[in-house]
Amino acid sequence: MTAKPFYVTTAIAYPNGAPHIGHAYEMIATDVIARFKRLEGRDVYFLTGTDEHGMKMAQTAAAMGMPVQELAKRNSDQFRQLAAALNLSNDDFVRTTEPRHHAAAQEIWRRMLANGDIYQDAYEGWYSVRDEAYFDEGELTSGPNGKKFAPSGAEVEWVIEPSYFFRLSAYQQKLIDLYEQHPDFIAPKERRNEIMAFVKGGLKDLSISRTTFDWGIPVPDAPGHVMYVWIDALTNYLTGVGFPDTKDDKFDKYWPADLHVIGKDIIRFHSVYWPAFLLSAGIDVAHRVFAHGFLTVDGQKMSKSLGNVIDPFALIEEFGVDPVRYFFCREVSFGQDGDYARDKLVTRSNADLANNLGNLAQRSLSMINKNCEGRVPEFGSPTDEDTAVLAAADVAIAGCANAMNEQAVHNATAEIISALTAANNYFAGQEPWALKKTDLARMGTVLAVTAEAIRRLAIPMLAFTPESAGKILDSLAVPATDRLLAHAGAANRMTPGTVLPTPQPIFARLERTKAV
Numbered sequence: 001m002t003a004k005p006f007y008v009t010t011a012i013a014y015p016n017g018a019p020h021i022g023h024a025y026e027m028i029a030t031d032v033i034a035r036f037k038r039l040e041g042r043d044v045y046f047l048t049g050t051d052e053h054g055m056k057m058a059q060t061a062a063a064m065g066m067p068v069q070e071l072a073k074r075n076s077d078q079f080r081q082l083a084a085a086l087n088l089s090n091d092d093f094v095r096t097t098e099p100r101h102h103a104a105a106q107e108i109w110r111r112m113l114a115n116g117d118i119y120q121d122a123y124e125g126w127y128s129v130r131d132e133a134y135f136d137e138g139e140l141t142s143g144p145n146g147k148k149f150a151p152s153g154a155e156v157e158w159v160i161e162p163s164y165f166f167r168l169s170a171y172q173q174k175l176i177d178l179y180e181q182h183p184d185f186i187a188p189k190e191r192r193n194e195i196m197a198f199v200k201g202g203l204k205d206l207s208i209s210r211t212t213f214d215w216g217i218p219v220p221d222a223p224g225h226v227m228y229v230w231i232d233a234l235t236n237y238l239t240g241v242g243f244p245d246t247k248d249d250k251f252d253k254y255w256p257a258d259l260h261v262i263g264k265d266i267i268r269f270h271s272v273y274w275p276a277f278l279l280s281a282g283i284d285v286a287h288r289v290f291a292h293g294f295l296t297v298d299g300q301k302m303s304k305s306l307g308n309v310i311d312p313f314a315l316i317e318e319f320g321v322d323p324v325r326y327f328f329c330r331e332v333s334f335g336q337d338g339d340y341a342r343d344k345l346v347t348r349s350n351a352d353l354a355n356n357l358g359n360l361a362q363r364s365l366s367m368i369n370k371n372c373e374g375r376v377p378e379f380g381s382p383t384d385e386d387t388a389v390l391a392a393a394d395v396a397i398a399g400c401a402n403a404m405n406e407q408a409v410h411n412a413t414a415e416i417i418s419a420l421t422a423a424n425n426y427f428a429g430q431e432p433w434a435l436k437k438t439d440l441a442r443m444g445t446v447l448a449v450t451a452e453a454i455r456r457l458a459i460p461m462l463a464f465t466p467e468s469a470g471k472i473l474d475s476l477a478v479p480a481t482d483r484l485l486a487h488a489g490a491a492n493r494m495t496p497g498t499v500l501p502t503p504q505p506i507f508a509r510l511e512r513t514k515a516v
């Protein structure tokens, strides 16, 4: 393993409520990216967690009559359970209420202060608790009774308090230089253009401490001040690799982060504030921020009042984890908004997983089981069709890897599925069931080639549908040590004579209507 280790993160969610499918979506996509890099032989570190401080958490807890620590713990546990239920391969889970995180946030603060970028003043302005962000008058819209609203639709309130400020204004040119020198820093491209325009429009210093509540990390040597929740939250990416101990093995190995996967609503925090904080603290800036889109449900925004919030645990429970993972990867163009609908999930999973991949594996492997003593048959001398179907698998795997390099998760999945369709067409066209009566050797070749195509394609599928792809590789007797992308080619072709276990169905057909 010589390639640079790969450090990838999700945003850390506010545990002011239970996780919804937007959170699940981000976790799935990031896990697919992490697993794919591991398949490429990279040493991967994958971090997720919960963002537990701030006014939003304090207000939710107060409204529920519950101590905020309790609310944070209860919901954070649910996010952790969701990670497990989605079969996430995360290496750590940071809670921002942990002492190790307090130490990291206080250290980055001290460094920014030492660099002359933090000063004390008074803050007067519009604050949106839901966004945990300040807004300029010009960004607001007015409603009835003099109410004002942030672009997200959340109401803002006028706040006056003593506050520490971060000299963000001093970072305008440095940020523009960063975007120009690293054109891939912000993805997708539209987001980069938006951020570039925002920064070129001028940056104001940022209020970074609050005195009106205490649910946050204390500002070092400043009694009464807690840190603005976004300084605290963004620093989790450092906490996860051992900061402030920069001699820590993990920090040394994995920092700077290779990829922060986040939603489009928090791109400004990640691509303007975060690099500015890091530059100020003298810490290397992360390589890339990728903003995915937002999910709707049946074409509508998810909201508690509409009663259309989908519980990801219920989806996993009903459909199984892999169909859920697969659906979001394949259905939503990564970087664009997407929609969840039960019907769409069922259709995708049945068409691509059950009918395409599952059926092909089941049909070819049962024939091997019944007609070839359960052993991989001889490949014989290949026809053009045999060569073409395996070549299509190889091309698809290369295409999949290219797409994954740009986080085009949907295209990566589509590559594999189209090669599986080609393998299905090959199988149907060769009619091994007819060859059984006329040419046993040729039947064996067709079954061997089909099984080999499945083997090659199941390896990249380990990133998207880890459990089922793993079962398929088990049914092909592929050892755990031979499941990297490097093994998905001709050099590791299945060995004729290898005994295969009795094939088991892998994907159930999902029901269009819910059983009552």
Ligand code: ME8
Binding pocket: 010, 011, 012, 013, 014, 015, 021, 022, 023, 025, 026, 051, 233, 234, 235, 236, 261, 262, 263, 264, 265, 266, 293, 294, 295, 296, 302
């Ligand atoms: O923003 N569709 O937390 P959060 C897709 N704590 N993604 C969605 C979504 C939807 N409908 N709703 C939310 C926060 N997300 C901060 C992050 S990071 C240092 C701090 C995404 O719980 C959202 O874009 O509001 C974000 O990336 C993640 O879920 C957590 O959102």
